[in-house]
Amino acid sequence: MLIVVGIKALNEEDHIARTIESALAALDPFTGKVVLADSGSVDRTVEIARRYPIEIVQLANTDERCCGAGAQLAYQSAMDADFFYLLDGDMVLDAEFLKVAVARLQADPQVAGISGVVVECNLVSQQYRISQQNTKHEEANVDRLDGGGLYRVAAVASVNYFADRNLHAFEEFELGARLTSKGWRLLRIGQPAVYHYGHLTGGYRLLWRRLRSGYSGGAGEVLRAALGQPHFKAVLLRLRHLHVGAVVIVWWMMLAGAAASAAWPLLAVIIAAPWAGLALRRGSAALGLYSLASWNVATLGLIGGLLQRRTPPTEPLSHKRLKSLATGTQTQTGIR
Structure with missing residues (x-):
């Protein structure tokens, strides 16, 4: 395969x-399969997916639900393949990208994975407008494949597992840190890879959702997972949310000091300065304020993520196989 x-x-x-139709179309020139890894949907996701010639697996224990678990569950069905593409359920895969990425991986055995441009299609949320601002189109070696990508399965096998099943976010960064610390390269090319139809939820509601779901704790979880590991230095140097968290904690201390000493003019300056700087950077006062709020939420999550309990990331996820590609029938076989 x-x-x-x-x-x-x-x-x-x-x-x-x-999403499924785009994956099947992109896969058409190749030998392979599409696998839906469902994390316990309660809507019609699985019902709709059953119409297509794909495999469907579902997380057995929804208490284990998180971004890393979803990605690792999908990968568990790919260990006999040469390449694995990770796609989110709200993305459309560009068929031409897959052709180019396969050719590049076959031509360069030192490259572990290739990503392309993520095109944001829903710009209601401030978060996705900022993501679109930060999108880069030039080809470059990178430290992670944001928004999914095509991976060499042999490279993933060399670092033991695809995604850390404990992570609520930054699972792609964490994988990239392990791969690059092992000597592999990751490449981003300037070709569109996926079209992302993100949540239409407003930015501040999205921040609250991320705080409640544990998503905002991803950076802390990555740091904790890296303790004592070969990729620890890479995490410290490259994970920007750790640097932002350190800055925000110092900012909190400055705010507390100014408030404790009743230095109200200084307090006002300390509050306004980062907002003004971010507003200039984003080209908008509203986006600057949102960025400041996002930094604070991320720092709260960072602290919480450091305290989270962990399951060994190499332990397979228990799951139910809802549809087999060979038979098209439902089974209930779980594995550990």
Whole structure:
């Protein structure tokens, strides 16, 4: 088998049909399969997915639900393939990208994975407008494949597992840190890879959702996972959220000091300065304020993530196989 396209999804009934159709179309020139890894959807995601010639697996224990678990569950069906593409359930895969990425990986055995441009299609949320601002189109070696990518399975095998099942975010960064610390290269090319139809939720509601779901704790979880590991230095140097968290904690201390000493003019300056700087950077006072709020939420999450309990990341995820590609029938076989 050459390629497995793994789709991780949770309650994506609005998007899952076109996501699956795009994956099947992209896979058409190759030998492979599409696998839907569902994290316990309670909407029509699985019902819709059953119409297509794909495999469907579902997380057995929804208490284990997180971004890393969804990605690792998808990968567990790809270990016999040459390449694995990770796709979110609200994305559309560009078929031409897959052709180019396969050719590049076959031509350069030192490259562990290739990503392309993520095109944001829903710009209601401030978060996705900022993501679109930060999108880079030039080809470059990178430290992670944001938004999914095509990976060499042999490279993943050399670092023991695809995604850390404990991570609520930054699972792609964490994988990249392990791969590059092992000597592999990751490449981003300037070609569109996926079209992302992100949440239409407003930015501040999205921040609250990330705080409640544990997503904001991802950076702390990555740091804790790296303690004593070969990729620890890479995490410290490259994970920007750790640097932002350190700055925000110093900012909190300055705020507390100014308030404790009743230095109200200084307090006002300390509050306004980062907002003004971020507003200039984003080209908008509203986006600057949102960025400041996002930094604070991320720092709160960072602290919480450092305290989270961990399950060994090499332990397979228990799951139910809802549909087999060979038979098209439902089974209930779980594995550990």
